[in-house]
Amino acid sequence: MVMEKQYRTHIMLCAGTGCVSAGSSEIKEVLGKELLKHNLQDEIQIVHTGCMGLCARRPIMVVQPDDIYYQMVTEKDMPYLVEEHLLKGRPVKRLMFTPPKEKEPVPKMRDIGFFSKQTLLILRNRGLIDPEKIDEYIARNGYKAVAKVLTSMAPGEVIEEVKKSGLRGRGGAGFLTGKKWEHCRHAEDEPRYVICNADEGDPGCFQDRSILEGDPHSVIEGMLIGAYAVGSNQGYIYVRNEYPLAIKRFSIALHQAREYGLLGDNILGTNFRFDINIIRGGGAFVCGESSALMASIEGRLGEPRYKHIHATEKGLWNKPTVLNNVKTWASVPPVIRHGAEWFSKIGTETSKGTMVFSLVGKIKNTGLIEVPMGITLREIIYDIGGGIIGDKRFKAIQTGGPSGGCLPESLLDLPVDYESLIEAGSIMGSGGMIVMDENTCMVDVARYFLDFLKSESCGKCTPCREGINEMYNIVEDMSQGKGRESDIEILEELSYAIKEGSLCGLGKSAPNPVLSTIRYFRNEYEIHIKDKRCPAGVCKALIRYYIDEARCKGCTLCAKNCPVGAITGEAKKLHGINLDTCVKCGVCLETCKFNAVVVE
């Protein structure tokens, strides 16, 4: 047998979108040249991997088998790194991760809390394979689940196994995947379709993109298994056009799978045939909704329809259709390979398995994480996320994207699963998590999400189209100091009307950010309305900047940096802010070294 070329060291260089934008392609080039210079090119291999997860420290590089983790590497670091670590075997300390408040770096990736506290199932190949090489996916037991299914399981058995595992849709609604497949299989009509929903439109979310970029074959294999189970020969993936790298890597994966006969006719020598087409979406948030997505694939306007008949009966082109999220599809191969029992041991009573979250906002370790269901928010924020930037106080975490809710400090020990999040007034959604600190204004947060949702409402249903707009106007007035006594009650009333009167998930969940912030931060709304104040110091119309006499040293730094010349004062004497010219940009606050600038 021909052996694959062996290298003594593999440099796993992250090539997710975040790291590419921080220069990982250029680094690869320089690294290659440096290896050549030392004649190491036959001993050391550079591997471009998918997203490693700790995006805050990008670009990331891991040297294996030493398991040495390097972060924020630059082209300039490469000559030194190659000579020291790769040639002489002395890992470079200054490029390693040092935990906050500690002096000594943690050299090994597996010892860093951010990585060691995660459970990788959907992201099982993270940092281990080159997503553009199908052989590396196969080496990690790839396509063996589909081989098992095609050679030893009847479609009904596959459905039974997935049902038994308790796997639920990872796109947000959390419907039992196996049950969905069963409905579709039993639908009378033909042909049947399977679709992968990769229309990830939530602000700050990048889980689905990262999976497509980092392990596209895992999604293809999941879809193959689903297609076999429901009896489909044609699949589609609906992915945003704004995800060029994901589309590129997925296209390469499709091409390689076809070359190996893993897509097309007679897959793995059986009678089963299946193929997948890529449909690029135009970026409308509503097209993540199943019926709008299918309308868009058909070439119609991306609008939802009333679902008195399920898509599993009449979906795409009115034919039985199974639509699952990227993460759901990627979960299927391990469920089949290890069995339902193994899978159902992970997670909670009602929510099995793991979930991938984008952890963003005022958090130290911004990035992509995978955790078992049932983990607490506290563990996610402090053990994995490393806590709040600048060690400020935690205020709220928004889960589930723009239509999720904001949960306060008192709920930090809430176990994360489908039911508990809904009970707390939020949702699992597709896996967005935005962390907010004490300097975040909850009225402003509600305003931001309403602004997003009012532009993304497709306009089909009046309550959603007009209602969200009306809610936005009320909250906007509040942040301008024009709030009225009855505003909170009107907001609540509108929220229930919109939830009740809208067709699709967008409208039904759009009031969540407002309802949850009123529920947990009502006081903040009241201060905005009654006192015309913004306690967090965010809403510009309600704040003013002034200089604390006792603290100002007259260093002139604020005056030099003020973009509108609103600060006057001589050197070494007290400065003052002219409130008529001040545009409240906050530059003085950031530049003052003596904490003499105060917001009120």
Added chain:
Amino acid sequence: MPNLKPEDLEKISERMKGIVDLRKGEFSAKVTVHMGTCGIAAGARKVMSSLISIVEEKGVKDVVITTSGCAGLCSREPMATVELKGETPVKYVDLNGEKIKRIFIEHVIGKKIVAAHALAMGSERVS
């Protein structure tokens, strides 16, 4: 390789096994070639390339080849340390391309220490 059969997946895995195992840090033996300036001057690069070629020649997949800095005994360079999983590391001295090949075959594959080139058992403690 057009139109795979189920058993072909196993073949591909087998061919690629060493590569992914290495990335996961799974191995049964580890050979460290000491590559300080002294080691390189004494011919450690050659020891390294012979070592890599014998690994490839023998098709051994779960052995990690790595480098480290000067081992502190510059007069006996090139040096290498062989560590079988769960056993005490053994240091070899005054190496060249031929000697390291013998050590690889007899010690790493054959599990028998090559006393002729060995200096000592054990490693310095790292505090």
